[in-house]
Amino acid sequence: MTVRVVAGRYELSTLIGQGGMGQVWTAYDQRLDRRVAVKLLRPDRVAGAEAEELRRRFVRECRVTAQVDHPGLVTVHDAGSEGEDLYLVMQYVDxxxxxxxxxxxxxxxxxxxxxxxxxxxxxxxxxxxxxxxxxxxxxxxxxxxxxxxxxxxxxxxxxxxxxxxxxxxxxxxxxxxxxxxxxxxxxxxxxxxxxxxxxxxxxxxxxxxxxxxxxxxxxxxxxxxxxxxxxxxxxxxxxxxxxxxxxxxxxxxxxxxxxxxxxxxxxxxxxxxxLPGRGIPSGRPLDPTRPFLRPHAPWPDRAATPAAAPDMPAQPPGAVPQQDVARAVDDVKRLLGEGRITQAVDILGAILPAAAAQHGEHSPVVRTLRKQYAATLMDDGQYRRALPELRRLADERAAESGQADPHSLQFRYEAAQCLEQLGEPAAALAEYRSLLPYYENQYATDDRRQSLEIRRRIGHLLLALGDRTAAHDTLARLLHDAELLHGPGHPFPAEIMRTLQWLGQVRG
Missing domain, CATH: 1.10.510.10 (Transferase(Phosphotransferase) domain 1)
Incomplete structure (x- = not known):
């Protein structure tokens, strides 16, 4: 019997779980001499061009989830692709x-x-x-x-x-x-x-x-x-x-x-x-009351951005001297090309104060760096940090070129996406609604497509907020306009149609 070895080091042992698009195996890490769990996903089972999108999303999600450090999460050791499979190597849990x-x-x-x-x-x-x-x-x-x-x-x-x-x-x-x-x-x-x-x-x-x-x-x-x-x-x-x-x-x-x-x-x-008070554990295995001397309480206000201590330096740790800004920009380009997003974020955050001191806060160089910083934060899933950067960029462009400036509108759109990802549907809905008039009744195809996408997000947010009647009306009007622009066989109106059919069945 041939034993499969993934990535040249993970020897698959026993199949312990299987679903529509993946398998979970116990495996042996030959390099570090330890037991691990390996999940294999099959993107080839997704139709057409979506397979490559799934691969891209897989890499991104592995990178983003690796940011979370908590004893209640299974540790991810490794991830990648081999042949037609995507693989995720995790801590083996007994x-x-x-x-x-x-x-x-x-x-x-x-x-x-x-x-x-x-x-x-x-x-x-x-x-x-x-x-x-x-x-x-x-x-x-x-x-x-x-x-x-x-x-x-x-x-x-x-x-x-x-x-x-x-x-x-x-x-x-x-x-x-x-x-x-x-x-x-x-x-x-x-x-x-x-x-x-x-x-x-x-x-x-x-x-x-x-x-x-x-x-x-x-x-x-x-x-x-x-x-x-x-x-x-x-x-x-x-x-x-x-x-x-x-x-x-x-x-x-x-x-x-x-x-x-x-x-x-x-x-x-x-x-x-x-929760049970302090006492002597029963000694039984798998007793979930055993850990409770209150050690796993979540950190208060952990989601909030911590305030800077009074004695903290004006520049973040690792900030670069002015003469090294150009070199740091080259490093960022290289890291982004290699897919090392988190490192690029750290360097961009350190570049900005030095670049502002050297070129001026409102210089084209600093604005370009700030745009790259916001985009990279979003790509790294750091929406809470990206949001104020996007709002700042939007306000600066609007002050210079007016509220209808395309760049300002795009920054506001991305800020609304951040609000959506941060679990603030009411705020995201308000932002999308305020943006929509700028894209409505435009003749440029790209503007019309953006208008349809904003309306789709508005419909989905209305569903999230429990207003199914308004969501149905929004999506029904959207379906008509989407078919006029794309044709009835296009995936965009087809998706809206399926949602409306489902919603109509439930309403009925």
Whole structure:
């Protein structure tokens, strides 16, 4: 029997999981003499030109998710492509996935459910601060280790495996796991941290009651129940569950994202009084209450940009002297050419103060560097840092050339994208709406395409905010105009049509 070795060092051993587009293997790292897990993805199973897009997104998502440092995330050791496969090499976790853990303990102790949820909140708090949305939180993507600590799997993979996770398949079924999918995600709306919180509510309901709150024989039936049926309060099935815990689950399962908790940290703080107090662990393996002396609490306000200390230097650490600006620019070009985005970001951030001192804050050199810095931050997934840079660039261009300046509008559009990625749908919606009049009624084809894309994003954000009627009207008008511009067989109007058909079925 031939043993496959990936990337010249990872010897595949046992197939432990398989899905529509990938496999998970235990493997042996020949170089470092350790056991690892290897996930193989098959981009060739995606039609046509989307395969190359999937490869590009895979590399980007691996790079972005590697920024998250938290003990509740499985460590990624390596990633790349070999032949037709994309591979992801991860830490091997000795434990059981939460689905099996639940099946082996019936009924599941509610204290265990609280401990699981609290640990997941700690991880999500760190993940959302990047910002990253998991998009596919479910028991099979959660591991309970021997010491009772919890790890989340497949961070970023849901985004990779679909160029738009909210897009619907040709069969009308939502991509993902319908039982754990928030209404706004399944309907094609914008996703954000609130989407993961809904999935956390489904998962917590399942741990407490033994079943998901909404099930059915078809994806459409499950989605209809997510949208219109209230979940059964868990105390009707298990009266021993504390009232506060039942109320927390019901709030997480709110249909409208604005009615859920504001953050994973807020959920953690509500769970904290229900966690077991200090004591001696039972000694049983896979006991999720064992880690709780409150060591995994999320850092307060971690998502906020820290204020500079009074004694910090004006330039960031690693800032370059003026005479080295030209050399640093060359380094940035080389690094970007090699795909080393994170290093390029660090150098660009260090160049800017020196370049401003040498050439002037409003010089063409500094503006070009600032544009590159903002674009590279976005490519690196650092939307929180990119947002103020884009707003500054937009304001400077508008002050010089007017509000309708194309460059200023593009910077504002990218700022709206940042707001969307940061899980601020109302702010993103307002920004897109303020931009739209500048692109409407334009004769240039590029302007008309941009207008259609903005309207599509407005429709998806309305879905995320729970306004399905306004979303339907927006997308119906968009479909008519998109078919006039592109023709009915083009992928853009075809996607809008599928969303409207799905939305119409659910509304009916």
């Amino acid at each position: 434990g059981a996935d939460l689905g099996d853990h639940l099946a082996e303990h019936d009924p599941y102790p509610w204290q265990w459910a609280v401990a699981i949820a609290a640990q997941l909140c700690a991880v999500l708090s760190a993940v959302h601060a990047v910002p990253i949305v998991h998009r596919d939180l479910k028991p099979r993507n959660v591991m309970v280790k021997q010491d009772g600590t919890v790890s989340i799997l497949d961070l970023g993979i849901a985004s990779v495996m679909d160029t738009d996770t909210t897009r619907l398949t040709h069969t009308g079924s939502p991509i993902g796991s319908p039982a754990y999918m928030a209404p706004e995600q399944a309907m094609g709306g914008a996703v954000g941290p609130y989407t993961d919180l809904y999935a956390l509510g489904v998962l917590l309901h399942e741990l407490l009651s033994g079943d998901v709150p909404f099930s059915g024989s078809t994806a459409l039936g499950v989605l209809h129940r997510h949208l219109y049926e209230p979940p059964l309060p868990v105390r009707r099935l298990r009266p021993e569950v504390p009232e506060a815990l039942e109320a927390l689950v019901l709030r997480l399962l709110a249909k409208d994202p604005q009615h859920r908790h504001g953050s994973a940290q807020e959920v953690y703080e509500e769970l904290a009084p229900l």
